[in-house]
Amino acid sequence: MADAAIAPTTTAAAPARRPQYGSMSKNRRWALRWSYFFLVIFAVFFLMPPFYMFITSLKSSAEISAATNPWWVNSPTLSNYIELLTQNQYLTFFRNSAIVSVFVVIITMAISVIAAFALARMKFWGSATLATGVFLTYLIPDTLLFIPLFKMFAWVNDTFGIQLMNHWWTLMILYPTLTVPFATWIMIGYFASIPKELDEAALIDGATWMQTLTKIFIPVALPGIIAATIFTFTVAWAQFLYPLAFTTSTSELVLPVGIVTTLIKGDVFNWGQIMTGALLGAAPPLIIYAFLMDYYIAGLTAGATKG
Amino acid sequence: MAQVTLRKVVKKYDEVLAVRGIDLDITDKEFIVLVGPSGCGKSTTLRMIAGLEEISGGDIAIGGDIVNDVPPKDRDIAMVFQNYALYPHMNVYENMSFGLKLKRTPRNEIERRVKQAAQILDITELLDRKPKQLSGGQRQRVAMGRAIVRDPKVFLFDEPLSNLDAKLRVQMRTEIKKVHQKVRTTTVYVTHDQVEAMTLADRVVVMNAGLIEQVGSPNDLYHSPATKFVAGFIGSPAMNFIPCQVEQAAGALRVRVNDTLAFPVPADRTARYTPHAGKPNVVLGLRPEHIAETRPHIEPNQHDFSQVIEVVEPMGMETLVYFTLAGIEVCGRVNPNAGATADKAMTLRADLSNMHLIDDSTGKVL
Amino acid sequence: MADVAARGAVRGSGALTSDGRSSLHKLMQRKSTIAFLMALPLITLIAVLVAYPAGYAVYLAMLNKGMNRFVGLGNFGFLFGRDTFWMVVYQSCLFAITAVIFKAIIGFVVAHFVHNIPSKGQRKWRGMLLVPWVIPPAMSTLAWLWLFDPSYSAFNWILEHIGMDRVAWLGETGWARFSVILVNVWIGSPFFMIMYLAALKSVPEQLYEAASIDGATWWQRIWYVTLPMMRNIIAITALFSLIVTFANFDIVRVLTKGDPLNTTHVFATWAFRVGIESGDIPLGAAVSLFMVPILAVAATFILRDITKRGSEV
Numbered sequence: 013m014a015d016a017a018i019a020p021t022t023t024a025a026a027p028a029r030r031p032q033y034g035s036m037s038k039n040r041r042w043a044l045r046w047s048y049f050f051l052v053i054f055a056v057f058f059l060m061p062p063f064y065m066f067i068t069s070l071k072s073s074a075e076i077s078a079a080t081n082p083w084w085v086n087s088p089t090l091s092n093y094i095e096l097l098t099q100n101q102y103l104t105f106f107r108n109s110a111i112v113s114v115f116v117v118i119i120t121m122a123i124s125v126i127a128a129f130a131l132a133r134m135k136f137w138g139s140a141t142l143a144t145g146v147f148l149t150y151l152i153p154d155t156l157l158f159i160p161l162f163k164m165f166a167w168v169n170d171t172f173g174i175q176l177m178n179h180w181w182t183l184m185i186l187y188p189t190l191t192v193p194f195a196t197w198i199m200i201g202y203f204a205s206i207p208k209e210l211d212e213a214a215l216i217d218g219a220t221w222m223q224t225l226t227k228i229f230i231p232v233a234l235p236g237i238i239a240a241t242i243f244t245f246t247v248a249w250a251q252f253l254y255p256l257a258f259t260t261s262t263s264e265l266v267l268p269v270g271i272v273t274t275l276i277k278g279d280v281f282n283w284g285q286i287m288t289g290a291l292l293g294a295a296p297p298l299i300i301y302a303f304l305m306d307y308y309i310a311g312l313t314a315g316a317t318k319g
Numbered sequence: 320m321a322q323v324t325l326r327k328v329v330k331k332y333d334e335v336l337a338v339r340g341i342d343l344d345i346t347d348k349e350f351i352v353l354v355g356p357s358g359c360g361k362s363t364t365l366r367m368i369a370g371l372e373e374i375s376g377g378d379i380a381i382g383g384d385i386v387n388d389v390p391p392k393d394r395d396i397a398m399v400f401q402n403y404a405l406y407p408h409m410n411v412y413e414n415m416s417f418g419l420k421l422k423r424t425p426r427n428e429i430e431r432r433v434k435q436a437a438q439i440l441d442i443t444e445l446l447d448r449k450p451k452q453l454s455g456g457q458r459q460r461v462a463m464g465r466a467i468v469r470d471p472k473v474f475l476f477d478e479p480l481s482n483l484d485a486k487l488r489v490q491m492r493t494e495i496k497k498v499h500q501k502v503r504t505t506t507v508y509v510t511h512d513q514v515e516a517m518t519l520a521d522r523v524v525v526m527n528a529g530l531i532e533q534v535g536s537p538n539d540l541y542h543s544p545a546t547k548f549v550a551g552f553i554g555s556p557a558m559n560f561i562p563c564q565v566e567q568a569a570g571a572l573r574v575r576v577n578d579t580l581a582f583p584v585p586a587d588r589t590a591r592y593t594p595h596a597g598k599p600n601v602v603l604g605l606r607p608e609h610i611a612e613t614r615p616h617i618e619p620n621q622h623d624f625s626q627v628i629e630v631v632e633p634m635g636m637e638t639l640v641y642f643t644l645a646g647i648e649v650c651g652r653v654n655p656n657a658g659a660t661a662d663k664a665m666t667l668r669a670d671l672s673n674m675h676l677i678d679d680s681t682g683k684v685l
Numbered sequence: 686m687a688d689v690a691a692r693g694a695v696r697g698s699g700a701l702t703s704d705g706r707s708s709l710h711k712l713m714q715r716k717s718t719i720a721f722l723m724a725l726p727l728i729t730l731i732a733v734l735v736a737y738p739a740g741y742a743v744y745l746a747m748l749n750k751g752m753n754r755f756v757g758l759g760n761f762g763f764l765f766g767r768d769t770f771w772m773v774v775y776q777s778c779l780f781a782i783t784a785v786i787f788k789a790i791i792g793f794v795v796a797h798f799v800h801n802i803p804s805k806g807q808r809k810w811r812g813m814l815l816v817p818w819v820i821p822p823a824m825s826t827l828a829w830l831w832l833f834d835p836s837y838s839a840f841n842w843i844l845e846h847i848g849m850d851r852v853a854w855l856g857e858t859g860w861a862r863f864s865v866i867l868v869n870v871w872i873g874s875p876f877f878m879i880m881y882l883a884a885l886k887s888v889p890e891q892l893y894e895a896a897s898i899d900g901a902t903w904w905q906r907i908w909y910v911t912l913p914m915m916r917n918i919i920a921i922t923a924l925f926s927l928i929v930t931f932a933n934f935d936i937v938r939v940l941t942k943g944d945p946l947n948t949t950h951v952f953a954t955w956a957f958r959v960g961i962e963s964g965d966i967p968l969g970a971a972v973s974l975f976m977v978p979i980l981a982v983a984a985t986f987i988l989r990d991i992t993k994r995g996s997e998v
Contacts, residue, residue, distance in 0.1 A: 047801040051810055054795050058817050058875065061828035064839060068831060082839035127727035134720035142724065144988065149735045151984045153932030155953035156977070159960045159970045160738035160745055163752075189734045196727060209404035212371050217418035217469075218392035221719055227417075231408040250821030252935045253953075257961050268823035272939060283831050290824040301819045305812050308819075312876065313883045 062294070069093070069288040076283055092288035102289060104263055105270035108180040109249060109293075112266060115184050116248040117241055120191040125237065128199030129225045133211060143200055150193035157189060158257045165258070180264045186254045191247050195240040198314045202236030203229060239311025242304055246297045267293040321382045321472035321505045322347050323368060329376030330363050330529075337363045339529035340377065345507065350499050352508045354516035355526035355552070362477055364526070365509045369475050370394050382472050392421075397466035398475040402482060403458045405450040411437075411461050412446040415468045436467040439501055440494075456487045463495070467502060474499075476508040480515065492518060513553050517541070525549050542673075547602070547682045550675060556607050556639065559649045560677070563603040565596045572596065574603050574676070576645050585620040585672050592676055595685055604675035604684070607639065610651030612659070613666040620672040631659050640665070746971035750964075760971040769947050769955075774975070776862065777951040781931040781979075784869040788930075789923050791870065792877020797907075799878070800885045811882065818875040826939040829868045830855075833940070858948040861941050865949050868936050873929075877922055884918040885911070921990055924983045931979050952976050 068076070070088040080086060096102045130136070131143050165176040176182045206229065214224045230237065255269040262274055271289040275282060301308050323345040330338040338360040345351045353361040366372040368379060370391035378385050386394050397418075405414050412433055419429045437443045440460045450458060459479060466474055479495070480488045496519055499506055510516055516523045517537040525532040525540065525548070532552075533545040544550035550558050564575045565584070572584040572592055582603070584592055595601060613623050629648075632639040633655060640651045640659045651667055653659050676685040749756045764770040799810050817825060832839050833854035841851040855861050888911060896906050912919075934953040937943065943950035943958060950958070952975055960969015 043801060047798040051795070051798050051802070051814075054791075054798070055810070055813055058814050058871070061825055061832065061871070062816060062820060064832060065828045076837065079837060082837065082842050123726045123730060127724040130720040130723035134716060134723070136717035136720040136724075139720065139724070142728065145731065146727070147988070148984060149731050151928055151980060151987070152735060152739060153928070153953075153976070153980070155932045155934050155956065156742065156973050156980075157735065157738045159956065159966055159973055160741040161734070162961065163745060163966055164738060164741065185734070188730055192727060192730055193735070207402060207404065209400040209402055210406065212369075212391075213398070213400060213404040213406075213465075214417075215371065216369060216391045216396065216398050217465075218421040219417075221716075221723075223421065228406055232406070234408075246819070246821075250823065252821070252823040252938070253957070256938070257957065268821055271827065272823060281834075283834075283837070286827060287831060290827045294820040294824045297819050297821065298816070301815075302812075305808075305815075309811070309815070309879055312818075312879055 062291070065287045065291045065294075068283055069291050071284050073282065073284055092284045093292075096285060096288055096292065101262060101274060102270070105265055105267045106292075108265065108270075109267040110296075112180060112183045112187070113245050113248040116187040116191060117244045119184065120188055120195050120244045121237065121241060123188070124192050124195035124199055124240065125230065126225070128196045128203055129229055131196070132200045132203035133229075134221065146193050146196050146200070149189075150197055154190055154251070154253050158253055161186065161189075162257055177258060178260050178264055180255075180259060180266060182258055183251070183255055183266065186258065187248045187251055190251070191244040194247075195244055198240050198243075198311060199233070199236060201314055202233040206232055235307060235310060236314070238304065238307045239314060242300055242308050243311045245300065249297055323473055323505060323507065324380040325364070325368075325377065326379075327377035328364070328367060328374055328379060330360070330367060330372060331375040336529055338367070341531055343524060343531065343534065345505060347505055348503045350496075350506045350508065350519060350521045351524060352510060352516040352520035352522075353524045353526055354510055354513055355532075357511060359526040360529040361509045361511075361524075361526045365475055365477055365507060368473070368507060369396055369398050395472045396475055397469045397471040397473075398477065399459075399462045399466050399479045401478040403450075403462040403479075405458060405461055405465075407450050410447050410449050411442065411453075411464075414450070414461060415465045418465070418469050432468050432470070433464075436464045439467060439498060440464050455483050456491060459483065459491055460494070463498060467498070470504075472505065474504050474506040474508075476506065478510055479508075480510070481512070488515075495519065514555070517553070523553075525552060527552075544675070544684055546684060547604070547677045547679070550604050550677065550684060554606055556650050558604050558606045558675070559610070559647070561603045561605065561647055561649060562645050562679075563601055565592055565598065565601060565676070567593070567596050574671075574674070576603065580624055580644070582622050582669055582671050582674070583620075585674075588674075592685065595676065595678070598678075600679040601685075602677040602679045604677050605669060605671075606673065607650040607652045609670040609673045610649070611668055611670070612653040612657035613668045618670075621668050621670050623666055623668050625664050625666045627664050628659055628661055631661050640667075742970045742974060745967050746974055748967040750967060752967060756967075760968050763968070764971060769950075770972075772948060773950045773952060773955045773972070776949060777931065777975075779862065780866055780869070780933070780937075780951055781927060784866050784873065784930050785923055785926050787866070787870045788873040788877050788926060789919070791874040792922075793881050793919075795874065795878045796881035796885055799882055811879070814878060815875045817872050818879075822872055822935040823939055825872065826868055826936050829864070829871075830940055833864055855941055856945060858945055861945060861949050865937050865940055868940060869930060869933065872936070873926060877926065880918060880922045881915065884915040888914045917990065921987055924987050928980055928983050932976055 064083070067083065067085055069092050070085045070090070072087070072089050072091060075086060131139050131146070165182070169175050169177065176185070210228060210232070211224050214228050219227060250268065251266075252268045252272075255266045256273075259265055259269065262270070265273065267289075271286060271293060275286045275289055323343075325341050325343040328338060328341045329336065341360075341364060343351075353364060355361050363372060367374050368381075370386065370389060374387055378387055380386060381394055381396070406417065409417065415433045415436060416429045419432065424432075433446070434443070437446060440463060442457065442460050442464060445453060445457060445461070450461070453461065462479065476495075480491055483491060492515060495508075508519060517540075520537055522534060523537055523540055524534050527548050533540060533549045540549060540553050544553065547560070551560070561576055566573050566575050566581070572589045573581040574584060575581040617623075626642040626644065628640045628642050630641040632641075635655070637652050638655045638657070638659055640653055641648055642651070643649070653665075653667070657665075659665055677683070678685055745752075746760055747755060747757055749759070795814060799807055799814070802810065831837075835853065835856060838851070838854060840854065844851060852860055854864050892910050892914070893906055896910050901909060931951075932953055933951060934957065937949055937951055937954045938957070941949045943954050947955070952972055956969045956973040959972055960966050
């Protein structure tokens with residue numbers, strides 16, 4: 013009301029002020045335009061390699077070696093895809109990858125969900141230390157472990173006669189060293205965020221600890237479990253160092269190593285096929301990501317911030 | 320029969336004593352409220368009865384059986400939590416039937432009991448909703464329904480109303496009382512709100528610093544508190560505590576507050592208070608409602624005095640006045656039409672038949 | 686119920702505290718025993734496949750090549766005398782530090798732009814910009830390898846078309862180092878972007894409004910409000926990334942294999958070359974152990990931050 017009262021006296025000033033408001037919103041509009049401009053540039057930068065993979069995968073060897081415009085396909089062909097998908101070798105890699113990843117997910121989730129529940133809720137002697145230990149092991153990279161593990165596996169072969177080397181299923185023993193600590197860590201975070209009264213209510217309702225876990229905690233923490241599952245799958249699917257060190261025969265390779273070691277033969281690079289193989293190899297995580305992006309991102313941020 | 324008995328119950332967290340030896344007998348069908356400030360051990364006591372906390376000493380018996388090492392599910396109790404603790408992924412029906420299902424109760428029996436409980440609480444239309452879709456009051460009802468369905472020996476309530484807004488709290492308070500009158504199950508109810516305690520309880524247990532201060536009916540606690548703590552905790556606005564001296568003059572007993580003001584002690588209390596004459600650390604306890612405006616007729620044991628009023632707070636049906644006496648801010652309750660004005664002197668009347676005399680060094684009411 | 690009643694009756698009303706204690710103890714033991722059993726697979730896994738190998742690596746690093754003689758710190762002494770080793774140390778630090786700095790800057794900038802646009806479009810952009818993080822690094826590095834190809838490089842094709850000289854992306858030391866860092870930045874920036882975006886969203890809008898009323902410019906708002914509020918998450922993300930980048934294997938392995946002349950080797954790839962490919966396991970273990978100090982320092986800081994936050998909650 014005070015504004016109205018003084019309005020007549022300030023009419024002269026009003027037009028002078030208006031452009032200022034105008035420039036405010038103009039500023040904001042420009043900020044928005046610049047944001048979009050830079051986002052487009054960054055999107056080009058971030059999406060260029062996969063796009064280039066796709067372009068190349070549609071080219072025949074002849075077109076590639078003709079050195080025409082690399083960013084364009086003149087005569088697109090699916091021959092690379094057909095060739096790869098009818099080739100036993102590539103399908104073997106794919107199958108190995110799929111089996112290993114699925115089993116690693118099952119093993120990891122079984123171990124980590126149960127352990128995380130015990131660590132987050134049941135508190136026993138040393139459980140706090142163990143939780144910290146889980147986090148620390150999550151920080152230990154595969155690049156530190158592969159040499160001692162390599163030697164340990166050789167020792168197992170010498171002592172028990174069990175050959176762990178050069179078998180795709182060996183990877184199911186190795187990958188959990190990377191996935192279990194992380195999955196346990198984010199599950200501890202998710203379980204800790206469930207109110208304490210919920211398990212007390214279940215306890216009074218007569219549930220055992222196992223029933224509390226399966227009937228209450230797992231359904232309530234389902235988003236966390238999905239996030240951990242996606243993460244585990246992605247890590248298992250993408251692992252490169254362990255299969256490179258531990259498997260050598262073509263029948264035992266998983267996708268990333270298979271493509272790098274078999275499609276690249278000496279100096280003869282069949283780029284059309286390599287790009288097709290890489291693109292198909294990247295497809296499963298990308299598809300999962302496309303459908304479950306929110307869980308994926310939740311898991312990503314939870315890993316580093318939950319504590 | 321579901322009486323609950325606590326004998327010398329102690330709870331120790333590391334080296335801190337949360338509950339320091341409690342004896343309590345709760346009779347069958349009784350509604351007991353544990354009340355006290357936060358950290359007094361009331362919730363810990365309830366959780367020990369529930370079996371959610373192990374006891375560090377003493378015995379707890381439910382229905383005559385000692386349950387010290389019986390897990391919660393075998394104690395035949397039900398509990399309503401402050402945040403309701405409804406299972407978020409189950410609908411109301413599933414929430415209420417979860418306990419029965421775990422006990423492998425036949426399906427039609429479960430349905431009968433859930434329907435019945437839903438009827439008592441008037442939540443029949445909500446049975447297929449998820450907790451997320453319910454209001455605070457409805458969640459509260461469901462939490463109670465979950466307890467009723469199990470038909471336990473004892474109901475345990477842990478501050479069940481403190482997450483509700485003021486209006487709903489009063490409404491649900493009445494609701495809880497109604498339910499108790501219908502189902503008649505022994506109930507132990509924890510709250511920090513003395514009004515809730517007074518309105519709900521058959522007997523109130525006032526706790527402080529891990530010990531029971533006093534057990535009694537709401538009226539007992541209000542009219543004859545045993546300790547200064549209970550006197551100050553029960554009643555709002557709180558009782559005034561005015562430092563004083565008991566003096567003997569001409570065969571009568573007087574309570575001297577300052578050089579100019581002394582209240583005569585009622586004749587029926589003279590014998591009780593005489594031994595304390597001349598003692599230091601004595602406090603006069605007088606509730607605000609026993610300090611009112613003066614009136615033409617003097618009743619026995621009433622005494623007029625004049626004071627400058629400092630703050631006036633009109634409440635509608637009454638007006639609170641504040642003034643300083645013996646260096647202490649004292650509150651009185653006067654009629655709104657008595658013309659109380661700030662910074663003006665006013666003649667007030669103290670009703671000494673309701674006075675309390677407290678030994679400040681022991682905290683005991685004399 | 687019956688057994689409960691019986692037990693109560695046996696003890697009677699005068700039951701004293703002492704025997705209550707011992708059975709109570711049993712109950713506690715039972716619960717913690719169940720908990721321990723539930724955590725046992727995890728404990729076993731960590732002990733056998735993480736903790737033991739980590740310790741074993743130290744022992745391995747003190748053996749001779751044939752692994753039949755204890756040589757103490759001999760392997761380390763040997764490494765210190767080799768130029769290649771110092772080159773690897775230099776390149777590992779250069780690679781990790783430069784990459785983390787650029788990832789942090791790009792992540793911060795992109796997060797800001799995404800935060801700036803209307804929220805209904807944010808999901809789409811965020812989804813697009815995170816793609817490099819989702820593709821398995823070995824696969825996407827193959828795409829980069831092809832982009833950097835000596836004779837068919839798509840980048841060189843563009844450079845030639847705008848009248849510039851071809852670049853030997855992976856053939857010259859300087860460019861090769863640039864390329865491995867570039868690919869790492871490409872893969873890692875989206876992670877920073879996501880973390881910073883989450884942090885940006887958690888800064889209360891009122892703080893910016895208060896700052897605007899106090900007359901803060903756009904830049905001052907970032908400097909005095911955004912950065913202090915995000916300090917924690919910036920630090921923790923950078924430390925995390927430092928660990929991962931320092932231990933990186935895939936990119937260098939696929940892109941350059943350490944060439945030209947070992948100048949792009951980092952600890953992990955060189956350890957693989959020495960330990961697995963050349964068969965000198967102890968020397969490889971010794972090389973990989975040089976990752977430990979920086980890991981330990983970063984882990985300590987992260988852990989301190991996490992426990993600090995834990996106690997705040």
